[in-house]
Amino acid sequence: MLGFQPYETFNLLIETGGVDRTNTLLIAACDAYARRGKPTSPEMEQFETLAARLFPVAGAQARAKGAALLGRAETLSPLLEGLVVAHIGEDLIGFLEAAPELSEATMLDIIARYDVAAAATLARRQDLTNVVLAKLFQMNSRKVYRALADNTSIVPRGAYLSALARSAQMDHIVAESLAKRSDFDAALLAPAFFDLSDQDRVKVIHAFAHRETPLAPIKKTIEQISVANQELTRALMKLFSENRRPEVTKLLSQITGLDEVRCGQIAHDVTGASLFVVLRAFGCSAYDGLKVLIHATAHDNERSQALADFATLFGNVTADSMAYLMSAWRGEVNLLELAKPEYRPFIENSRRTPLQNTHNPIVEEAIEALARIGIKRAS
Template sequence: MLGFQPYETFQLLIDGGGVDRTNTLLIAACDAYVRRGKPTHPEMEQFEALALRLFPAAGPHARAKAAAILVRADLLSPALEGLIAEHIGDDLVRWINMAASLSEKTMLDLIARQDSDIAAALARRADPSNIVLAKLFQMNSRKVYRALAANGAVSLRGAYLSALARSAHMDHIVAESLAARADFDAALLAPAFFDVTDAARIKVIRAFAGRATPAAPIKRTIEQIAVANAELTRALMKLFSENRRPEVTRLLAQITGLDEVRCGQIAHDVTGAALFVVLRAFGCTAQDGLKVLIHATAHDQDRSKALADFVSLFESVPQDSMAYLMSAWRGEVNLLELVKPEYQPFTEESRRTPVAPARNPAIDQAIEALARIGARRAG
């Protein structure tokens, strides 16, 4: 077999040679199998029988060395994979990461160890079967869910989507990974809004553009104060211009029904993303909303582009959808309703529709006012 003596001779050598000879035979046989390239099925079966006989009889160091050699083989049966997994020691996770393929049986056996590092390595692979994925999703491990969230090979549908969306509400790393995926509806990250980066917050808001949303419980509160919209924007402009953010916090708590901690986060969010949600939910237009955002956002860098982005959001994001987002912050809605067809965003664009909307001179003036504000503060 494979350039060695017949299989029966190997059996005699094993039985009569002691541990040292067994160690030598094991390493030599594994090296020969790896050098063989892609063996035939009968050759693999014969080597498997030999390996199953040699590994238990060899010493610990030889078993580890043989397993390290065997990982380079072009073809491994589930039984041979099992021998590697059992004896490769500290290099197990590295092997899982680099192995070209792993059988479903091997993956399930590894998951059964209930080791989060091993399971996370499996969750990063591109070839887990549905049965393996189901087992991984059953594990209560942040490492596993972070790996699954970042794995583009995991299809975000059904129970998998629900599980990852729930995990994102409790783990900001999962939320960030999902926000970076083009196949994930960022609107489902609404409860994690304050835990993700500035770019991810804008992506969450954009995910509500051009889509209907279920009725938001907070809508009734908003309707009661909508008549005082102008007074609200004037009050916020004054408070932000004087940097009285604690008072902004109290005002927001009074009108939104959100808890004071959440309102404090909104008031101190110098990117303006959280404040935009409130302003749009209360029906502010771009012209009025920008007047508030100019005073509320940071001025340590050029914010013109960011404010220009908010202009497009005011125009494309419906008021009701931002009310829905605020209700999500209060935990009043089931975000998974958004996966229903009637709440999917309408993104189809007509070829006759201009790519860039017409600019409003008043909005342009509001953006330009940012530079003057920055100049006055710098002086």
């Protein structure tokens, strides 16, 4: 078989040759099988029988070497996969990464061991069955969930969507991975808003554009505070222009009901993303809101483009949706409700949608007005 002596001769050598001879036979047989290419059914059956006898008798080093050689074979049956996984030792991760195919039985066996590194490697594969996915999602491991979040072959819906969204709230790396995916609703990343990059924070806000949201609990707090928009924006402009951000923190804490730690993050967020959420939640218009953002942000050369983006967002996101986002920061809402049909965006993004014009008259007017006044923008 496979260029060796007849199968009966192998049996005789195993029975009479001792461990050293068995080690030699195992390595030679595994190497020959790996070089064989795609074997016929009879050849695979004979080799399965031979390997099942050789592996238990051979020494530890020979088993590991034989498994490593066997792992390079073009075709492995579930039985042979099981032998490789059982004996390959430190090379297991490499085998799981390189194997063109893995049976469901082998994957489930690896998951059952609760080998986190091996399970995380499986979670990156493109050939996962629903049964295997269900088992992986049941594992309480950050490494596994980070791998699942990176795996674009997994469609985030149903129970998988819920599990990934919950994991994003606890692990910023999962949140960052999901924010980069076009098939994941970025609105579900609202609780992880302050762990995201500048670009991804704006992406979360964009996810609320042209979208109805459930009633936000914080809306009652906003309605109970009799603060005129112009008074609010005037106060914030003055504080930001004088770089009195600790006082901005206290003011935001008084009017939003958010804790001081969160308000401190908003006050010191030089991207303006979190401040935009607050301003829009209180119903500020683009003109008034941008006057505050000009003082609060530090966009340097990209300033005009960033402000143009916010100007568009003032028109595309409602005050209620930003109030809902603020409630998500306080953990008061079940974000998975956004997956319901009535709360999905009613204008889908299209590749044919032209890029927004960066020459936004509202932005240009606000910047020119600021230059005329001569107020020094906070750094």
